[in-house]
Every structure is written in structure tokens, then in C-alpha cells.
Amino acid sequence: MSRLRIYDDQRHDAPLLSLTDHAAIAAELHKVGVRFEQWEASQPVAPGASQEDVIAAYRSDIDRLMAENGYQAVDVISLTPDHPDRAAFRQKFLNEHSHSEDEVRFFVAGAGQFTLHIDGKVYEVLCEQGDLIGVPDGTTHWFDMSESPYFVAIRLFTNVEGWVAQFTGSDIAERFPRMVPHPSASKAS
Numbered sequence: 001m002s003r004l005r006i007y008d009d010q011r012h013d014a015p016l017l018s019l020t021d022h023a024a025i026a027a028e029l030h031k032v033g034v035r036f037e038q039w040e041a042s043q044p045v046a047p048g049a050s051q052e053d054v055i056a057a058y059r060s061d062i063d064r065l066m067a068e069n070g071y072q073a074v075d076v077i078s079l080t081p082d083h084p085d086r087a088a089f090r091q092k093f094l095n096e097h098s099h100s101e102d103e104v105r106f107f108v109a110g111a112g113q114f115t116l117h118i119d120g121k122v123y124e125v126l127c128e129q130g131d132l133i134g135v136p137d138g139t140t141h142w143f144d145m146s147e148s149p150y151f152v153a154i155r156l157f158t159n160v161e162g163w164v165a166q167f168t169g170s171d172i173a174e175r176f177p178r179m180v181p182h183p184s185a186s187k188a189s
């Protein structure tokens, strides 16, 4: 189940609000300029599926997003709990950073947790299969896949060079909850 928890950025122990209704999550995130939509993850792909297979399965959704929003490039992150480089992949996104381009991610299997730090609040967004999130450029955030990653996410980029992170040097991410592994992760490993 998708979930949004909103915190004061000084109070990691007490969410101000917790929502699981998709429309309510979308409305709350819209207030801070973040896109959150439900798309149909209609093609069954399992974590571990190859980039080529995922792109072929979701070609029409990818083409639609690229045409609507002018994205120039696409790639796929597809991870299972037993991936040998899972700790390094996790670490790559785990500290607060921003990008000079929008971050658009469509979860077609499993789950991952984006946490956004905007105007003194922390928005923890647990994205599940079917969720599309669009984080505007310059938004400080971090991403956790848990110690047992189980997800497939399609990533769209404005810039053909792709993802570049500017780290803020803050340790805020260490104070807020990390992602709990997806329930299917234990069955997959």
C-alpha cells in the first residue's frame, strides 16, 4: 500500500500526518509541486527483469511520458534482495541530495521510499507498483530501497547524461525512518 507521512524536519519521531489514500497523497504532494499519480503497471515484470525487457513491456507508457514532458532518456533499475551490489546501490541514493533536472520514476513492480525535504517539512513517500512520482529539479531528497531491495523502476531524464546528484552534506536522512523491506522481498531471496 502506498503511504505518505509528513514530519516537521526537527521531529523524526512524530509524523504530523499519515495517509494511504492515493488521491489524498496526490493532493498533499501537489501542494509542494510534487507529481504523484497511479498508472497501470499492466505488464507483469518481476524484480531482476532486464532493462531491455522492461522498456519493451512499457514502451507505450514511456513514449507517452517522453512526448508529453520532453524527457530525452530512459533507464531501468531492477533489483532483487540477493543482488550482489545491493548495499552499494542503496548507499548511492541514501543521503540528502538534489538534481538539476526533474526526477520522474514509475514503479512497475515492488516498492521504494522517497523522502523529500521541503520548506521545513519531511515528506516520506512509500511508492508501490503503479505509482509514478515526479520530484521537481532542485528538491532536496533521499531514496531508500531497504536492505532487501525488491523493485523495478523506470527512470526518465531530461538530460541525456542522466542522473547527477548534488549532495547537501546534511545528515538529516540518518534521523528519519529507513524503508522496511517489501513483504515479497523475503520470499524472493
Ligand SMILES: CSCCC(=O)/C(O)=C/O
Residues within 6 Å of the ligand: 077, 093, 103, 105, 112, 141, 142, 143, 153, 155, 163
Ligand atoms: C527509484 S529509482 C532509484 C533512485 C533514483 O534514481 C534517485 O535519483 C534517487 O534519488
Ligand SMILES: [Fe+2]
Residues within 6 Å of the ligand: 093, 097, 098, 099, 103, 141, 143, 165
Ligand atoms: Fe535523487
Ligand code: NI
Residues within 6 Å of the ligand: 001, 002, 128
Ligand atoms: Ni496502493
